[in-house]
Amino acid sequence: MSYAARPSGPPLLALLLATSACRDGAGAAASAGADDGTGATTIATGDDDSGGDVPPGSECTAAVPRALRLLTRREYERTVLALVPLSQDGDAISCEADAQCELATQSCVGGSCQDDPCSLHTFVLADPGHAHAQVVVAGDFNGWAATAADGGWPLDYVDAAGAWVGKRVIADGHHAYKFVVDGSWQTDPNNDAHEPDGVGGDNSVLELHCDGAPAGDDGDANDDDAHPARAFPVESRTPGFPFDDGVASGLVTTVHVEQYLRAAERIAARATADLAALLPCDPASFDRSCAEAFVADFGARALRRPLQHDELAAYADRMMAQQGAATAAAVVIRVLLSSPMFLYRMEIGTVGDDGTATLDAYERAGVLAYGLWGGPPDATLLQAAATGALDSDEGVLAQAQAMLDDPRAHEALTAFASQWLDVEHVAELERNASFIDFDAVLAAQMAAESRDSLARIVLEDDARWHSLWLATDTVVGPQLAALYGVPFDGAAPQRVELPPERRAGLLAQAGVLARYAHSDRTSPVRRGVFVLERLLCQGVPPPPAVVPSIGEIDPGQTAREVLAQHTADPACSGCHEHFDPIGLGFEHFDAIGRWRDDDAGAPIDASGWIPGLDGRDQADFADVPGLAAIVADSPTAQRCFVQQVHRFTAGALERDEDACRIDALTTDFAAQDHDLRALFARTVAAWAVAPRQP
């Protein structure tokens, strides 16, 4: 059979040809677009040295479809929690370190104190005078290792708390442990649960039931508050579209409606618990003017735009029809949170004199906020919309760039990365019992590294595209450091340096390598297809109707020997010749991403090639760092990444008409020295200002 591409991924050649279509326009975008600048001022802050710059592709005239974009579960949760924050004090406590938060229950995440997930347990040993030199947790979860060198969990001394503290992800179930304080074993004084240790003393006992099982009513309740969309249906994803925010598949079923109503009831109850703080008036003197003032403020924040007169009147009427201020407020909050106006991000626009539609300033604010923060516009951004700062293309771009200085950008970037790499479910992977190191703790650390690394490079490091592929430093937890074979001291995630001859960038991350493997062995096919589809945007056709069997896999064969049958059989080679040579390059990494020197006793040949890359016959590499270098330098990979960012932003696969904008963004990406930060800001801005179909 021939190697045909699915619609979701145009063949490489077609992509390269299409690139030339409006390359000239793209290059000139920066200067040409400045002419129609309105000179509107922005309220953007930060290092904005791009004054007058417009988003790439501003000259592209093909209008994009108007759309209602159903909030994804993560977007819904961000939107609700911004509207009705978990802490009744309003703003979450900002922090730079865990020590500034409630040590036993919170961690400092993304600049604010967040409640720890149920599975993250905090060990604390009070020591106000710092009398001890070392405290280690030893238990069944780490083989009762009494020292850090043997795999015990050392606690860190936190001056502010006058205590030894450590946080660990612990699997559900029954666990026994002790503290080893300067070499002597003792139970945990903060834990009353004990059981005999079999040698005349006691062990401390932890019973963890974190997901679904009864963890006490309060635990469940708080978790529901923090994850109000937990029971919502998962998003259906169109084949070939990697993201959860697909415009076409965001459909509301009866199950959605029921869950929206339930969640809204719960959130309204929480919001109205302190009525005096919620309402702009004394609840005892609640009247229509109070209702209108409340609706005007809360409604505008919920719908991410000012209310129109008829809406304001309708909501106020509904409040006045209830018995008492508390019910009035609860009803209108429940209506707002279940309203289609709340549940859809509007990308509708208004038709101008030229016959095309343009998103209004509040819709643009929504594109920027959900695209760059993964959540709703805040008061500042809505104010920018109100004052005309988003009316011009320049204003939108300046705002977008400033928004990446905000810690909320972490949310959008991790959502993008985990879906682009498809590592969202690494923590739940099943692995054969022969991988004894692969437990819930290691899996969680693998998932975290792969989810967070792009955001870290963009927001904290040099934001360079090449760093995604070539960086040899990363941030990992202790179990993952052990898997990587690098020294590690302490318990908290920290930056480590990886052996550059073995590992480089995303392609050598254990989370990525494990995601594209089987439960009991590697999968060069999955790894190769991953590179083709996700990194090079090449479609891979489904297997032919009649797949010849490759015969039973002999455990004594190397993966390369097994896959040689693909090359030998013409019915297979038509497709497999495109991804097997890539996937075999990963063979030094087993099914949990651990380095191995041999496969089935035979030395590993990790050389390979990418067929037909960038117009060459093939791009050869000797190992994964070599493959990573090819990807980093490949114009095809760079354009594909732009496409993926565009897909995430637009909520759709690109249409033929979108080639102009994507070409412009790709050219601009190179012109910006492959700065990822610029790419995200400029792609989202370009989408916000793109003309809409009338």
Add this chain to the structure above:
Amino acid sequence: MITRRRLLQSVGPAAALALPFFELISPQRVRAADGVAQRVIVMYFPDGVAGPSQDGEPSLWHPTGSEFDFVLPEQLAPLEARRDDCVFFRGLTLGPTDSGSHPGGAKKLLTATDGGNGVSIDHVLANGVGADAPWRHLYLGVAANADGASGDKLISYASAGQSITPQDDPRTAFELLFGRPGDVGEPQVDPVAVSVIDGVLDDMDRLRTRLGNVEQSKLDLHLQALREVELRIKGGGAAGVADCSAPSLSADVPAAELYSPARFPEVMKAQIDLMVLAMACGLSRVGVLQASHHTSDLLMSQFPATEMYDPGYDMRSHQASHYGPAHDPAKKEFVAYVQQVRWFVAQFAALLEALRAVPELDGTMLDHSIVLLCTEVCDGNTHLHDDMPFVLAGRAGGRVTTGRLATHEGVRHGGLLAAIGQAMGAELPSFGDAGTAAIALG
């Protein structure tokens, strides 16, 4: 307050409100009576069966013999006790599919339309003859969304080209249908909930007016869902159903373990029982139960206490389905594949037994149901869509003559789906993009 979900006594004034475009594609409603099924349940399992092999050996799935005198092969053995309640098929074909293989078959399985570019039969019936039930449509999954399954792995199409996702968590589904443990007391209309749903419908009206025909089909679906919930809220559960006084889950698996292969059989049982319970309580007439999804990585070798159990060897569903060119009993994949298919057939048999355990009218629920077992390809290794391995069960209130081997050589399976629709009382002379006329089931 959330009231316990109860059967509606009356549909109330809202029933007079015009429904959007679904009226156009829905079969006309026919009042349920004798000779009409009370409910339809579709059960799906992944990755085909051991059918005709690549080397040309005959099928190990299809019964052999004549219409009323046939032998069930090994994979269908779990249905031996219920064979008189079943219709087995020969010859039905899906016809051509856009992407072939597993995805092409899955998209066409319930839509009978290439590429899934049509509303699937379950939604057609839900919007038509099933629309008066408190829940038009129940879609329960067993790890059906696992592995981040994409849309073409789901078989229920609410609108052309767009599949929806099933509920994989029996606990969540149960609470949706029957309320949470704290929701006690006599069911009644909650005026606050009524005000909320009215407000939401007002907003929907305002939005639709503002947008005109922009995104109209998306809002039509949304409005239809709102109307269904409105009926439930305003009905308030006036008429209790005797059998539903103390519903409970038959298995409660923590959310974190829903996708663990070792828990799959428990979740499967919980969803089967929940489906039967919801139907027995009159909560719905149309249900789809999807076990896993095509090209599945489900480690069936980890199902405890089954003949497939092998802790030393990881055997995935899709891996086993590629058992090789021949039916070779010396091959691990082949042996496991037959066992896996037989396990799914046994789940279907369990569903039938659960229906049979509930008395209804002059017989049991099974007598008044129509139940379909399906998968997206015939032989899992050759991926062909001919001689599809459908099994129908239930007499549909006398409409279906069971205990048969029915042969419809080369007929598109849209004819079977149309016949199921007719058995449900829908006027559905044909179904699917080939306009295939309903086959006779009587």
